[in-house]
Amino acid sequence: MIRLVLAVVAVLASGCGVKAYQRGHLAKSKMQFNPSPEQNQLEQHVYNYREGSVGGYDGGGGGCGCN
């Protein structure tokens, strides 16, 4: 697992990542992980009261140079 993470970091660091001018699609609102926090909160509310699991769906975002 550590080797996989290091490999990903090495690829990104080598300049093989997505260039700024290639990020037009990634910058669209539809590509965000949590495009509507309040709606996501209401949906997670339904799941969290009715299932035995919780966690893993926080907002995230960024990483595409779209800020």
Add this chain to the structure above:
Amino acid sequence: MRLQLAIVVALTATAHADPEGDTATVVARTSGYLDNDDTAISTSTIAVKAKPKDEIVVSARYTADAVSSASVDVITAATERWTELRSEVAGGVAWVDSSMQLSADYIYSHENDWDSHTIGLGGSRDFLNHNLTLGLGAGYVTNAVGRRDDMTFSEKLNAVSGSVRAVWPASKDDLLQVSYDIARATGYQASPYRHAFARGPAGALIAFPEQNPELRTRHAVTLRWNHHLLDDTALRSHLRAYVDDWGIASVTTGTELVYGLDDFELSGNVRVYAQRHARFYQDVYDEPRVYMTADRELSSFQDVFAGVRAAWVPLDDKLSIDLSFTGFYFRFPEFSRLPSRLGATAGLGLVWAL
């Protein structure tokens, strides 16, 4: 279960794509829930975000749940239909620049038999020319658990949680996120109203107050993948694996297709969940045990949610009005009092960017 909600809220980040104003954004949402377990819930929330300075975002939110239920939990507790109002207020502040974000949030939740205080801290930073974002989150929640019409019942439940995540663009059309969440709860984790059943010497069912372990550690690993399909269309998918030290293991997966057409946005989604039971769960216990539960959410079960959403975003994306409808089905093969649950939710949202 309220603890689960608090943990999720504490770790929720502030990134979003609803319309966002230069100085302030107002969000109002309401939703309704109805199922064949004789439970109806109305939830409304109003939230305000403001930017007093370029890099500072302050936020406030109020949420109210009105619940009316005569579910099998209520029937087996030999009580009548109950109604309840839960109120929650939240406030937060975030510092955001082009490559870093720091946030702090506080949440207070109150209902007639439960009080909760939650503190959440979060941060993220971009690395490698914005090709990698690493984020951290931490939360602490303390709960006072009571029982309606019983002033002698008073329990505590506390939890700490943490999360790490990495986000990176895998291509010009693909965005990936992997995250790990951990939460450790200590204290009273049963329901003060539910009773578990065990068979007595003559085969008769005897009710015992529910009793769960006082420690619970949860782990969740989630992979999310957003893929740009066509001009204004995206496919958002996720896969989560979860385990805890009560023996529950679960898998969640889902996908959502989002299609944009001028001022409108349409989407359809499906989500599937499957869970293995807690090791101390039994529908009816063959004899009294130290830990006994009547919580169907601790049994083995599967569920599926499928929904549609339509949004209208006029005025140069300064206003958004959306409608959503979701149907769901649960199958409880290990819970004889409710073999299945069928229901639906509907929502209406308004976002106004000032």
